[in-house]
Amino acid sequence: MYDQRVTIHDAVRRIENGDYLLPAIQREIVWEREQITDLFDSVLQGYPIGTFLYWDLHEENWDEYTMYGFIKDYITSTKWIETNAQSRNSKAKPDGAGDLKLILDGQQRLSSFYIGLKGTYTYKQPYKWYRNPGSWTKSRLYLNVSSDPRAEAEEGGDRNTRYQFKFLPVDKYDERLVQRSGDWWFRAGAILNYPESIDIQDYISKQTAERDVENERAFGQNLRDLRRAIHDQKYITYFEEQRQDIDRVLEIFIRTNDGGTQLSKSDLLLSIAQANWQEYDAREELTSFVDHLNTQLPMTNNYGKDFLLKSSLVLADLPVRYRVSQFKRENVAKMEAEWDEIRRAIEEAATLVNHFGIGGKTLLSRNAVIPLAYYFKQTGLTAEKLRRDETKRAETKRDIKRWFISSLLHGTFSGSADSVLTRIREILKNQSGNGFPVEAIEAELADLGKMTGFNEEMIENILEYTKGGSRTFLTLTLLYDQIDFGSIQYHQDHIFPSNRLSEDYLVDQGIDRDRARTFEAKSDRLANLQLLTGRENEAKQDEPFEEWIKSRDQSFYTTHLIPTDPQTHQLENFDLFIEQRAELIRRELQSVLGPVDEAPE
Numbered sequence: 360m361y362d363q364r365v366t367i368h369d370a371v372r373r374i375e376n377g378d379y380l381l382p383a384i385q386r387e388i389v390w391e392r393e394q395i396t397d398l399f400d401s402v403l404q405g406y407p408i409g410t411f412l413y414w415d416l417h418e419e420n421w422d423e424y425t426m427y428g429f430i431k432d433y434i435t436s437t438k439w440i441e442t443n444a445q446s447r448n449s450k451a452k453p454d455g456a457g458d459l460k461l462i463l464d465g466q467q468r469l470s471s472f473y474i475g476l477k478g479t480y481t482y483k484q485p486y487k488w489y490r491n492p493g494s495w496t497k498s499r500l501y502l503n504v505s506s507d508p509r510a511e512a513e514e515g516g517d518r519n520t521r522y523q524f525k526f527l528p529v530d531k532y533d534e535r536l537v538q539r540s541g542d543w544w545f546r547a548g549a550i551l552n553y554p555e556s557i558d559i560q561d562y563i564s565k566q567t568a569e570r571d572v573e574n575e576r577a578f579g580q581n582l583r584d585l586r587r588a589i590h591d592q593k594y595i596t597y598f599e600e601q602r603q604d605i606d607r608v609l610e611i612f613i614r615t616n617d618g619g620t621q622l623s624k625s626d627l628l629l630s631i632a633q634a635n636w637q638e639y640d641a642r643e644e645l646t647s648f649v650d651h652l653n654t655q656l657p658m659t660n661n662y663g664k665d666f667l668l669k670s671s672l673v674l675a676d677l678p679v680r681y682r683v684s685q686f687k688r689e690n691v692a693k694m695e696a697e698w699d700e701i702r703r704a705i706e707e708a709a710t711l712v713n714h715f716g717i718g719g720k721t722l723l724s725r726n727a728v729i730p731l732a733y734y735f736k737q738t739g740l741t742a743e744k745l746r747r748d749e750t751k752r753a754e755t756k757r758d759i760k761r762w763f764i765s766s767l768l769h770g771t772f773s774g775s776a777d778s779v780l781t782r783i784r785e786i787l788k789n790q791s792g793n794g795f796p797v798e799a800i801e802a803e804l805a806d807l808g809k810m811t812g813f814n815e816e817m818i819e820n821i822l823e824y825t826k827g828g829s830r831t832f833l834t835l836t837l838l839y840d841q842i843d844f845g846s847i848q849y850h851q852d853h854i855f856p857s858n859r860l861s862e863d864y865l866v867d868q869g870i871d872r873d874r875a876r877t878f879e880a881k882s883d884r885l886a887n888l889q890l891l892t893g894r895e896n897e898a899k900q901d902e903p904f905e906e907w908i909k910s911r912d913q914s915f916y917t918t919h920l921i922p923t924d925p926q927t928h929q930l931e932n933f934d935l936f937i938e939q940r941a942e943l944i945r946r947e948l949q950s951v952l953g954p955v956d957e958a959p960e
Contacts, residue, residue: 364593411465411597498526658718704736
């Protein structure tokens, strides 16, 4: 990289000639009119406006990337009225006549200069109806040449502006020099016709002689300062990236755009998809699908665009690594061609996970959902079919749930997630039938050094989980293997009420303080927790357990793994209850997750 400098006039000329274009990773224009007028005020005051970053893309690589031109006549939205103005940049192809630069950093500033000097800005008037063409104002940038640049402009507020720039409606003001509220206003773009100082001085002399200009000094000073800022001062200081490595370019782009509106890698990759998808609007499609996954399924979820893009790579049988190089044109086209099926499979997987009672904060790894989505894409099954077809699919659903939750508890996808996803995909791709190949997957993961199955030490660690933890909830869902959670929200509830297990309360009940301290320490442990619906939890409230449990039938004992010995239900025998229920939990985990392996030495 090395820095170079050009004038604003030269930059605008290169935009006009198509020598400056935008890569697909760039966003749309987001600047408001006031930001544009502030930018022009800054250059006239001599303030630095930051550096720019260009990519010198070699001609042999032009066909590899989609490019866009700058917007000349801008409108904030084209959804409501027929117009020739644009809210989105149009695709462009370099003609090979000039020295092509792709703008990596500086799009908003260059767009502002181009619109201000060459184009128009159309905006909707406040409180007017969007669909009424008369509600929209097409405007051009003007400079109040009657204002004194030595005094701060009143309209600038706390921005310390000195030069009064304003977008004036073209249906009222269209001449080079217009009068408004007693002041003279000069159309900013007309300064391009006065490249030399003598040219603008001749214009100033002619206008002050022919027109009633009250403050000739301010009139001349404003125009001379505008000409100098546009033609003489080299405000566009840019660094040029010469390497042709798109991943390096992307990393540079992210680092140089980390101020202002936050950018993410998914935003940039989504822009690449947007540029190359033909049938769908990629940005709208993926953004709306994220909203659907998070708000319209049985539970509230927390998926993002990164998850969708990563899933699309896996489900389209493309290289799994989440890099820009994977989003080249042919790969992005393959993702679009399979998008309908990819979208269906992801939704089915997310729905099934919700039926397991997992969503939002309890979903410890969204990557764990991707193999399930691939399974649904391969088999054509649905979450509803697994849910309803108890006779045929019960074992498959149980296998999926056990593997999924155990992978979350083990942290299977933490570190080397790409390798894990690639290996699992190969197994799912090559399997026969609609069963879920748990044993084959676990064998493959063991080969990667990933933990599978459970040993005694791990089960003891699980029994130390406490109320409120995300892994605690996951473990409880395993214990309630027969429940299809669906949209019903379950709560982690103390079996023995916690307010009756405080040290002071227990001592008041005649329990030795050392035992009372032990009871309190174990009150939040897994062995004293169960899952209840909101209604069940409210009905139970803080009723003594030995009284409340008498109203439960035998199925409750079985479902919630409650020891049947009435002696364990008494408060003074809480330690005995914990001991017996912990043993019931151990057995249930072994039943659900398979035999216990020997603990590692």
